[in-house]
Amino acid sequence: MLKRVPALLLSVIWVAVAAWGAEPARKTHNVILLMSDGLRWQDVFQGADAQLMTEENGHVANIPRLREQFWREKPQARREALMPFLWSVVARQGQIFGNPALGSRVQVTNGKNFSYPGYNEILCGFADPRIDSNDKVPNPNSTVLEWLSQKTAFQLQIAAFAAWDVFPYILNTARSHLFVNAGYDPMLAPPVTPEIELLNRIRVETGIWEGEPLDAPVFRTALAYWKQHKPKVLFLSLGEGDEWAHAGRYDMYLEAAHRFDQYAREVWETAQSMEEYRGKTTLILAVDHGRGAGLQEWIGHGRKHPDSKDVWLAVLGPDTPALGERKGVPLVTESQVAATLAALLGEDYDAAVPQAGKPVADVMGR
Ligand SMILES: [Zn+2]
DSSP, X not given: OOOOOXXXXXXXXXXXXXXXXXXXXXXOOEEEXXXXXXXXXXXXXXXXXXXXXXXXXXXXXXXXXXXXXXXXXXXXXXXXXXXXXXXXXXXXXXXXXXXXXXXOOEEOOSSSOSHHXXXXXXXXXXXXXXXXXXXXXXXXXXXXXXXXXXXXXXXXOXXXXXXXXXXXXXXXXXXXXXXXXXXXXXXXXXXXXXXXXHHHHHHHHTOOBTTBOOHHHHHHHHHHHHHHHOOSEEEEEEOXXXXXXXXXXXXXXXXXXXXXXXXXXXXHHHHHHXXXXXXXXXXXXXOSOOOOOSTTGGGOOBTTBGGGGEEOEEEESTTSOOOXXXXXXXXXXXXXXXXXXXXXXXXXXXXXXXXXXXXXXXXXXX
């Protein structure tokens, strides 16, 4: 039997419904920012490049095997072979920016087109001319992660894992006290399970490059920590692609790109399997710089390669309309990523840091 609803209650309901209509409820409670150092937009949107799948231009060890893995006649099929998660799940349910052939560009604005300036721009929301080397200099700027960590809701809710050992400086751990595990440093946050102990050993024992271990142990360590501690914000930066590219190894570079895509899938599927993350997590995929486009130029990036400012960006999450591969959209810059990450979590970073780029409105659904 229905009782009469008091008029006051009715008006409260009406106001609540009107407010809800004006500002759709945000669903994102967690953000994962997964980065691949220097993964080119060319390979992401066009798939493997036949001219680089050679001994001469790409130092490819086993050409038939590489072609079997990643060569397809049609560019659409080729990019799906290289990055199947991006071109199935993200392309259908999220948004991908940066295909110039479709009138979509993403660029770094720092003018340097190498790593530290790029990570500073992404994580702080602006380019800083003082950041002009990859040296281990503590970042004078606060990152969006440091800014978030000072809010009660995000205290001890942020974790950063990175292959590159410069990250404790980029994130200025001495000042920010963020949890950062990077380079060959063992992950020592308790509980150091037998799995973590083994990963700590493998990271060192499989080391090839100074300052940057292989991606796999870094990724596996981050995943284990994430499942154990369930932070609201996970930053994870992988570096193998850039290392192999600098070494001129197009085969290993493609393998690293493919693995990066698999890792994105694994993170996404793991999120959907956990109550704390299912339906309330946004995944952002980004890079710190592009690379040159030519047969030799692909190896490098930086000031001498002006086209290495062109990058790409992908977002997948419950607040991001499924617009897929974007066409005919305004320029997106790397300096917008920090405010976008914060806005997805309901925080107004660009109001607090006026020089930061504005959130990418399209991925916020408004
Ligand atoms: Zn880089």
